[in-house]
Amino acid sequence: MIKYLALAAVITLSGCVSATVHDESICKVSKLDSIPGSSSGIDATISFSIDSDLSAVFNKLDDYSDTLSVSVTKLDLDSTQDLGWISDASILVTGNSSYLPEVALARLHPGGKGKKLTFDITLDPDTLLKYLKSPVVLTYTVSGTAPTKTANISNTFCVSATGSLNKSL
Amino acid sequence: MKLRVATLTLALALISSSAMADDVKHPLRVGFGLDVGAPSGVAVAIVVHPKVDWLSTSAALTHNGLAFGGRLSVKLDPMGIKNYPIGLFVDCQGGFASNGSIPGYSDLPSFGYQYLNLYGGLRLGRPNGFHWNFEIGPSYVHLTSHNFQGFLGNQGTGVSIGNPTMTGWLVPTFVTGFEIVW
Numbered sequence: 001m002i003k004y005l006a007l008a009a010v011i012t013l014s015g016c017v018s019a020t021v022h023d024e025s026i027c028k029v030s031k032l033d034s035i036p037g038s039s040s041g042i043d044a045t046i047s048f049s050i051d052s053d054l055s056a057v058f059n060k061l062d063d064y065s066d067t068l069s070v071s072v073t074k075l076d077l078d079s080t081q082d083l084g085w086i087s088d089a090s091i092l093v094t095g096n097s098s099y100l101p102e103v104a105l106a107r108l109h110p111g112g113k114g115k116k117l118t119f120d121i122t123l124d125p126d127t128l129l130k131y132l133k134s135p136v137v138l139t140y141t142v143s144g145t146a147p148t149k150t151a152n153i154s155n156t157f158c159v160s161a162t163g164s165l166n167k168s169l
Numbered sequence: 170m171k172l173r174v175a176t177l178t179l180a181l182a183l184i185s186s187s188a189m190a191d192d193v194k195h196p197l198r199v200g201f202g203l204d205v206g207a208p209s210g211v212a213v214a215i216v217v218h219p220k221v222d223w224l225s226t227s228a229a230l231t232h233n234g235l236a237f238g239g240r241l242s243v244k245l246d247p248m249g250i251k252n253y254p255i256g257l258f259v260d261c262q263g264g265f266a267s268n269g270s271i272p273g274y275s276d277l278p279s280f281g282y283q284y285l286n287l288y289g290g291l292r293l294g295r296p297n298g299f300h301w302n303f304e305i306g307p308s309y310v311h312l313t314s315h316n317f318q319g320f321l322g323n324q325g326t327g328v329s330i331g332n333p334t335m336t337g338w339l340v341p342t343f344v345t346g347f348e349i350v351w
Contacts, residue, residue: 015340015341016338017338017339017340018338019310019335020335021334022334022335023331023332025329025331026329026330027329027330028327028329054328165337
């Protein structure tokens with residue numbers, strides 16, 4: 001009898017968790033350089049860089065997950081002025097080590113107009129995760145007929161993360 | 170050996186058919202129950218035996234220490250057919266716990282969950298009277314959290330983090346308690 005009670009206690013007190021943890025939106029909003037206005041209406045290509053660091057969040061998620069996958073859910077350029085003058089734009093990402101060289105992250109989604117532009121991600125998710133676990137520099141290059149008014153630009157970058165968890169209690 | 174197995178099988182079949190023939194039907198038995206376990210917490214239930222004692226349903230009000238919730242259960246107890254004082258049963262429970270935070274720590278994330286328990290159990294006592302249940306098995310849980318951003322306090326860096334969710338299996342979980350059915 002005592003043997004069976006002990007077995008029941010062991011079964012009850014031991015156990016396991018097998019679960020998927022998901023966060024729909026890990027976001028960073030960054031203010032970028034202003035694009036000065038010009039009355040000349042000439043074609044221009046403008047580049048500006050910004051530091052972005054989500055590494056603390058993704059390294060913590062990676063520590064607690066058995067497997068971790070990410071997906072970009074939003075990568076927008078917002079402005080106080082109309083951004084329809086931008087005919088082309090791209091974003092490059094560079095990590096903080098020689099193992100994370102500058103690579104293409106996204107290109108402008110065609111047909112954008114208004115005060116918000118959307119980008120299409122060109123970097124595969126596994127490589128993206130390597131960069132997200134490090135502080136990175138995002139380099140924006142926009143081309144088009146220069147605006148007549150100064151445009152204040154901000155960037156919204158959101159990622160969803162899903163990790164699997166298998167733990168014995 | 171084969172003859173013994175065949176004889177035992179035939180005997181069980183005869184007992185079952187005899188038991189079904191003797192199965193006492195009644196309009197309705199109603200009672201109440203009190204149990205404790207995880208993930209449901211403490212539960213106070215209304216128990217109903219519709220027509221027969223080998224089938225039992227219950228609806229419970231639960232509290233997991235953080236928030237109230239509810240739970241429904243359907244139990245199949247084949248040994249209740251002959252009103253045996255001991256029985257083995259299967260119990261399928263579905264429930265939820267409302268969003269709750271630790272008292273006095275409203276700055277910490279709060280969470281709520283929904284669950285499905287698939288239990289096997291042992292009944293001590295007759296099904297149409299007082300009996301004590303021990304149940305154990307796996308639970309499938311979907312947990313949602315709230316106020317995660319407030320807890321992390323990342324507003325000043327421009328980083329915002331959504332409230333994470335967790336879905337998966339927790340093995341084993343348990344419930345134990347009594348029921349009284351008249």
